[in-house]
């Protein structure tokens with residue numbers, strides 16, 4: 559079975575089960591974010607939307623349509639505040655964006671799931687603007703933060719190692735060079 563089908567099938571239970579813990583991770587990164595528009599790569603069911611809404615316009619990317627369906631419900635709630643939020647069904651390993659377009663890129667608990675992690679890292683870096691911010695977390699039991707940092711080291715240096723993500727994820731904030 560394709561991996562994204564597994565996410566489709568578990569979308570409802572994911573949203574119920576992980577809302578609280580994932581929200582903590584989004585809340586931990588917002589203080590480091592600076593400018594909009596923001597892209598959330600692997601937005602899932604939109605658990606983090608309320609935390610990052612101040613950086614709208616927001617583009618949320620995910621390859622699992624059932625995850626995006628739930629995210630769309632969150633968007634409808636949030637649209638009471640008239641924020642611009644777009645959802646895109648696409649792979650994190652082949653993002654449908656031009657180079658250097660987003661001042662802020664976030665990806666929370668996604669990178670460890672990719673088939674080709676290096677390819678995913680290249681894609682995340684490719685779409686960040688010069689001097690833009692990339693906030694990334696990884697589920698440590700699948701991909702330890704040290705390994706992620708090693709993968710990134712050839713490309714950029716983290717400015718912050720996140721400490722307050724709960725006990726599942728490690729996270730890094732990068733500011734891309736000019």
Ligand SMILES: C[S@@+](CC[C@H](N)C(=O)[O-])C[C@H]1O[C@@H](n2cnc3c(N)ncnc32)[C@H](O)[C@@H]1O
Nearest residue numbers: 565580600601602605620621622649650666668
């Ligand atoms: C653990 S969930 C995290 C979702 C959201 N960031 C959160 O914190 O609630 C991982 C998400 O990444 C998505 N994902 C995994 N591999 C992907 C890929 N190659 N391309 C796009 N999305 C992917 C899954 O569909 C799922 O929604």
